[in-house]
Amino acid sequence: MLLEGLSISCLRHCYGSLMVQAAGLKLVSVGWAKFTGFPSLKASRFRVSCSAKPETVEKVIEIVRKQLALKPETVLTSETEFVELGADSLDTVEIVMTLEEEFDINVEEESSQNITSVQEVADLIEKLVQQKAQGES
Amino acid sequence: MPPEKLEIFKSMENWAEENLLALLKPVESCWQPQDFLPDPESEGFYEQVKELRERARELPDDFFVVLVGDMITEEALPTYQTMLNTLDGGIRDETGASLTPWAIWTRAWTAEENRHGDLLNKYLYLSGRVDMKHVEKTIQYLIGSGMDPKTENNPYLGFIYTSFQERATFISHGNTARLAKGHGDMKLAQICGIIASDEKRHETAYTKIVEKLFEIDPDATILALADMMRKKISMPAHLMFDGQDDHLFDNYSAVAQRIGVYTAKDYADILEFLVGRWKVEKLAGLSGEGRKAQDFVCGLPPRIRRLEERAQGRVKQTSTAPFSWVFGRELKL
Numbered sequence: 376m377l378l379e380g381l382s383i384s385c386l387r388h389c390y391g392s393l394m395v396q397a398a399g400l401k402l403v404s405v406g407w408a409k410f411t412g413f414p415s416l417k418a419s420r421f422r423v424s425c426s427a428k429p430e431t432v433e434k435v436i437e438i439v440r441k442q443l444a445l446k447p448e449t450v451l452t453s454e455t456e457f458v459e460l461g462a463d464s465l466d467t468v469e470i471v472m473t474l475e476e477e478f479d480i481n482v483e484e485e486s487s488q489n490i491t492s493v494q495e496v497a498d499l500i501e502k503l504v505q506q507k508a509q510g511e512s
Numbered sequence: 513m514p515p516e517k518l519e520i521f522k523s524m525e526n527w528a529e530e531n532l533l534a535l536l537k538p539v540e541s542c543w544q545p546q547d548f549l550p551d552p553e554s555e556g557f558y559e560q561v562k563e564l565r566e567r568a569r570e571l572p573d574d575f576f577v578v579l580v581g582d583m584i585t586e587e588a589l590p591t592y593q594t595m596l597n598t599l600d601g602g603i604r605d606e607t608g609a610s611l612t613p614w615a616i617w618t619r620a621w622t623a624e625e626n627r628h629g630d631l632l633n634k635y636l637y638l639s640g641r642v643d644m645k646h647v648e649k650t651i652q653y654l655i656g657s658g659m660d661p662k663t664e665n666n667p668y669l670g671f672i673y674t675s676f677q678e679r680a681t682f683i684s685h686g687n688t689a690r691l692a693k694g695h696g697d698m699k700l701a702q703i704c705g706i707i708a709s710d711e712k713r714h715e716t717a718y719t720k721i722v723e724k725l726f727e728i729d730p731d732a733t734i735l736a737l738a739d740m741m742r743k744k745i746s747m748p749a750h751l752m753f754d755g756q757d758d759h760l761f762d763n764y765s766a767v768a769q770r771i772g773v774y775t776a777k778d779y780a781d782i783l784e785f786l787v788g789r790w791k792v793e794k795l796a797g798l799s800g801e802g803r804k805a806q807d808f809v810c811g812l813p814p815r816i817r818r819l820e821e822r823a824q825g826r827v828k829q830t831s832t833a834p835f836s837w838v839f840g841r842e843l844k845l
Contacts, residue, residue, distance in 0.1 A: 461740060465815065472822050 427453075427497035431504075434477065435497045442470050453494040470496075478504055513600055513666055520728055521601035521614070521667055527724060528613035533716040536620045543585055545631035548703045550638065561638055566594065567697040568639035573838045576641050578773045581764040582684060582838045583632035585749040586625065586707075587651045591658050592748065593622040596674075600665045628707045635703060646836040659749035664741045668736035671721045676745045678715035679782045682708050684774040691771065719789050730795050731802040737792070738805030740791040741783065741812055754836045761831045766845035778824075779842070780816040 382397055382502065425437075432453045440451060443460050451460075474496065480503040490496050585640030597604045598620045605615035636642050663669040689704035725733045752761045768774045788795065793810055795802075832842040 465812075465819075466818060469815065472819065476822075 389410060427494070427501040431501050432493065432497040435474065435493055435500065438473050438477065439470055439493065442466055444471065451493065453497065456492045458491065474500060480504060480507055513668075514534070514658055517729070517732060518601045518755075520725075521603055524724065524728075525602070526615050528617065529722075530722075531720060532617050533613055535713055535720070536617070537624065537647060537713070538600065539623075542624065543627070543706055545627055545634055548631060548699065548706065549634050551765065557718060560729060564635075564638050564699065564770075565640050566815050567699065567830055568641050571641070571695050571697060571700070573641075573841055574767050574771050574843050575695070576636075576639075577690055577835050577837055577843060578771060579767045580636060580642055580647055581749065581752070582681075582688065582773075583629060583636055584647065584650050584654060584752060585681075585730070585747075586629035586632060588654045588659075588749060590655055591623060592625070593618065594664070595659070595661065595667070596621075598665050599667045601667045603667050603670070607713065611749065617717075621717075624710055628710065629766045631703060632705070637701065638679060642837050643839050646754050649843075650752055650760070650837070652751060653753045653755065654751060657753070658747050659746070661748070662740075668725060668733055668737070669740055671718055671725070672733075672737055672740045673745065674723050675715065675718040676740075676782055678711050678718055680745075680747075680774065680778065681709035682715055683768055683778050683781075683782070684768070686712060687773040691773070693708065704825075719786065723790055726790050726792075726795065728795060729790050731799050732799060734792065734795060734805045734809065736806050737786075737790075745779070756836050757833070759833070763845060765837065766833075767843055770844065776816065776820045780813045780820070783809075783816070784813040 387478055436451050436453075439445075439457075439460070439462075440449075442464055443466060445451065445460065449460075462470070474480075478500050482499070482503065490499060499511065550557050550564060554560075602612060603614045603618075605612075605618055609615075636647065637644055662671050663673050685704045685708035688700045689708060692698075692704055693701035724734065747761075747765075750761050752764070754760055757763065765774075769776065787810055792806060795806055798806060831845050833845055834840045834842050
């Protein structure tokens with residue numbers, strides 16, 4: 376089962392009653408949902424207003440490489456789509472969690488549902504990092 | 513499944529006769545629900561019911577919600593017998609009274625399981641603590657919905673699934689027994705305990721089948737195990753609905769997790785147990801794909817545990833949800 380959306384709700388649909396917090400919100404305490412209950416990819420793609428810094432993109436690439444144990448020769452650019460890399464839903468949840476820890480942010484389920492490429496993850500992270508910085512100032 | 517795989521199960525019929533059927537209990541030595549319920553023919557019936565209800569008053573709503581969910585799962589037994597009868601390779605009961613060891617097993621297993629739902633149903637009815645009409649409605653919906661554990665008529669997948677499930681029910685009924693005892697209801701603890709002991713015996717049976725499959729055809733079996741784990745072991749009652757709550761199963765599972773009846777950690781533990789039980793780490797003579805599957809399966813429990821730890825380590829806000837099974841009262845998730 377390939378990437379259905381880089382989403383904490385993948386964890387929800389897969390791993391039983393894991394208590395997951397998505398930024399700021401209600402506890403997403405989840406049960407063993409229907410096997411087919413993966414969040415459906417929405418038709419309209421999520422557009423972020425800012426574009427990620429190159430360092431952010433690099434960091435995302437590094438984490439994805441490590442998570443998927445990609446061979447060094449595997450090409451991984453900001454355009455790379457996760458489906459091409461054979462990431463399964465457990466991989467994507469682990470990637471999101473690692474990124475959250477790395478950047479000290481919380482990824483909201485809704486915003487992560489339409490992410491299909493490295494660039495999109497990086498853009499989302501950039502946005503959340505900036506929002507966090509603004510919130511703290 | 514290719515013909516040579518189907519043949520494997522045919523060739524296992526003698527083995528099944530000798531090893532599997534031995535794990536069934538003769539009806540004459542089986543407990544029956546009546547053994548654990550007030551005696552309707554006795555003068556003391558009313559008093560016994562009164563005592564049962566007094567003990568039940570001490571058990572909290574969230575415990576009952578989980579017990580109800582477990583009972584509803586048990587009561588959807590027709591679905592599970594059906595699922596076993598979807599399996600190819602000569603496993604399915606072709607006539608409903610077939611005398612192959614597999615068919616005998618399936619019917620007798622169903623008969624043993626049938627007592628679980630009956631016992632819990634009668635207990636819950638007598639307890640007065642739950643809204644039986646909503647519970648019964650949920651059962652009707654659930655049997656109507658069925659389930660699809662993605663076992664694809666394949667006995668390798670099917671018996672791996674049932675192995676996992678029997679252990680899961682053994683663990684969860686064991687936990688409800690422990691909780692009942694903690695709240696002072698020894699009789700209910702006994703009820704949950706006796707059900708758990710059946711599940712343990714069934715777990716022994718199904719894991720024995722898969723152990724034999726690992727012996728006969730380790731490559732196909734490890735690929736099947738990895739396949740089921742990638743698909744995730746979906747719980748049998750995941751389609752449950754009470755006519756009102758679209759998130760009923762999620763909410764019930766959340767409460768079960770919170771009160772410690774069945775948790776994500778249990779999921780990881782069950783997989784780890786099965787990996788040990790089937791000596792997955794020591795499998796030899798596997799193909800390249802088989803070795804990948806072996807690595808995936810062996811590496812999975814710690815990954816699940818890590819995710820669970822990280823999830824638990826976050827600041828949580830609590831939410832609540834109403835449960836029709838307890839008259840619409842709200843419970844923490």
